[in-house]
Amino acid sequence: MNATRWTSGNELELLENGEQFFPRVFDAIANARQEVVLETFILFEDKVGLALHEALLTAAKRGVQIDVTIDGFGSPDLSDRFIGSLCEAGVRVHVFDPGLRIWKWRTNMLRRMHRKIVVVDAEVAFIGGINYSADHLMDFGPQAKQDYSVRIRGPLVGDIHRFVHAMLAEGLRHQQGVRRWFRHRPMMRQRARALPPVGDAQAMLVTRDNTRHTNDIERYYRLAIRAAREHVTIANAYFFPGYRLIRELRRAAQRGVQVRLILQGEPDMPIVKVAARMLYHHLVRGGVEVYEYCERPLHGKVAVVDDRWATVGSSNLDPLSLALNLEANVLIHDQAFNRTLRARLDHLVDNACQQIDRDTIGEPSGWQLLRSYVVFHVLRRYPGWLGGLPRHNPKLVPALETDGLVEACPAPAREAAP
Numbered sequence: 001m002n003a004t005r006w007t008s009g010n011e012l013e014l015l016e017n018g019e020q021f022f023p024r025v026f027d028a029i030a031n032a033r034q035e036v037v038l039e040t041f042i043l044f045e046d047k048v049g050l051a052l053h054e055a056l057l058t059a060a061k062r063g064v065q066i067d068v069t070i071d072g073f074g075s076p077d078l079s080d081r082f083i084g085s086l087c088e089a090g091v092r093v094h095v096f097d098p099g100l101r102i103w104k105w106r107t108n109m110l111r112r113m114h115r116k117i118v119v120v121d122a123e124v125a126f127i128g129g130i131n132y133s134a135d136h137l138m139d140f141g142p143q144a145k146q147d148y149s150v151r152i153r154g155p156l157v158g159d160i161h162r163f164v165h166a167m168l169a170e171g172l173r174h175q176q177g178v179r180r181w182f183r184h185r186p187m188m189r190q191r192a193r194a195l196p197p198v199g200d201a202q203a204m205l206v207t208r209d210n211t212r213h214t215n216d217i218e219r220y221y222r223l224a225i226r227a228a229r230e231h232v233t234i235a236n237a238y239f240f241p242g243y244r245l246i247r248e249l250r251r252a253a254q255r256g257v258q259v260r261l262i263l264q265g266e267p268d269m270p271i272v273k274v275a276a277r278m279l280y281h282h283l284v285r286g287g288v289e290v291y292e293y294c295e296r297p298l299h300g301k302v303a304v305v306d307d308r309w310a311t312v313g314s315s316n317l318d319p320l321s322l323a324l325n326l327e328a329n330v331l332i333h334d335q336a337f338n339r340t341l342r343a344r345l346d347h348l349v350d351n352a353c354q355q356i357d358r359d360t361i362g363e364p365s366g367w368q369l370l371r372s373y374v375v376f377h378v379l380r381r382y383p384g385w386l387g388g389l390p391r392h393n394p395k396l397v398p399a400l401e402t403d404g405l406v407e408a409c410p411a412p413a414r415e416a417a418p
Helices: 017-030 047-061 080-088 156-172 178-182 216-227 243-254 270-277 280-285 319-323 335-352 366-387 411-415
Strands: 007-016 035-040 065-071 092-096 117-120 124-128 148-153 201-208 231-236 258-264 289-293 301-305 309-313 327-333 353-356 396-398
Touching (some): 007 017, 007 156, 007 335, 017 047, 017 117, 017 148, 035 047, 047 065, 047 080, 092 156, 117 156, 124 156, 124 327, 148 156, 148 309, 148 327, 156 201, 201 216, 216 301, 216 319, 216 327, 231 335, 243 258, 258 335, 280 289, 289 335, 335 353
Parallel strands (some): 065 092, 258 289
Antiparallel strands (some): 007 148, 007 201, 035 117, 092 396, 117 124, 124 148, 124 309, 201 327, 289 353, 309 327
C-alpha cells in the first residue's frame, strides 16, 4: 500500500537532530493511550536505545499495544535481555529479514528496511532520517550526525497509520500461525478514523518498495526540480543518483534556477565522499552549486524547492535507497514549513560548508575525464541493473524466533492482548 495522495489540513513541525527529535517521540509514547507502531533501521543498545526501551516498557505495562520493527542488518546486536524484557511486557518486536552471519560478517546487505516511522494512537506521526542511537546527539562528539525529521498531525497521519499496518500484515503473512496471532490484534482490524484538519499544510506520504513503487521518491524529486523557478536546495548524505535526476539538476541551473547541493565533507564512510566527488565536474560545469558540510557527518535526506515543495524522509539519493531499500518520505506543500527548512539549510551553507567551485576542483585531467565518462554511463544504467537483483520477498520474523532470542522471549508474550 502507498497513499500517494495529497491531503490538506495538516500541521508539520521540523525536528533537527536528536536533541529535538528524541524528546518529542518519547513524550508521544509516554502519552500513548492505545497504540504505538515504530519502524527503524538502527536501534542500538546505548543511552538513546535504552531510553526508548524504557519508554516502550512503561507504555506496554499500562496496556498500550506496541509493534516495533527493526532491520536485521541495521540492528544486529541487541541483547537477549533488551529484547526479552520488551516481549515479556507484551511488545511485539519484529525483525525485518534477519540474516545468517559468516565469521561475524553480516550477509544480508541488500534490500533493507530503511524507513524511520513512528505512529502513536493514529493521531501523531514522525518520519525522517534519525535512528535510535547516541550518534544523533551533539554530546557524541565530532562524529555526531546532522539530521532531520518531521512531526505530523492531521489527516496525513491516517494514511501513514494504514501504511504501517499494511506493511506489518504483508511482512508477517508468510509466518506460521500468523492468523492466530492476528486474532489478538483488535487495533489492526479497525479502520483509521478520519482525522480533522489541524493546520494548513498539504502533505503526502511517498514510499519506495521493490514491487509496485520502485521509483516513486526519485520521480517526485525530478518533478519538483523540473517545476522549480527560483531555487532548489538538496541536503543528502549519500549522493550518487540516477542520470535523470542529475540531468534535471543541470537543466534547472541552466535556465537560471539557483541549484544547491549540500553533501558530506566529513562522511561517516570515506567511500561516500569518493563517489560524490566523481560527479563534481559534471555538476559544477552545469551550473550546480556544490557545498560540502564539514562540521560533522551529514545524515539528512531533505530538500526544498521554491518555498512551495519540500521533502523529509529516510531516502538517500544513492543506489541503495533509490533501487533497493524500503524507504519513506513525506512531501510538503506549506510555505511556512518550507521557509523554516530553507532557513536551516541556509544556516549550514553560511556557517559550516565549503563550496566546491571550479577553482577548487581545477581543470580535469585525462584520467578524471575518462572516469567521469564511465560514471556517467553507469548512472544511466544502474537502476535497471540493481532492479534485476534477486527479490526474495523479505519478511518480518518475531524477535523470539531469531538466533539467540528464543529463550529470552517466551512464546505466550507474542499473543499478549493489548
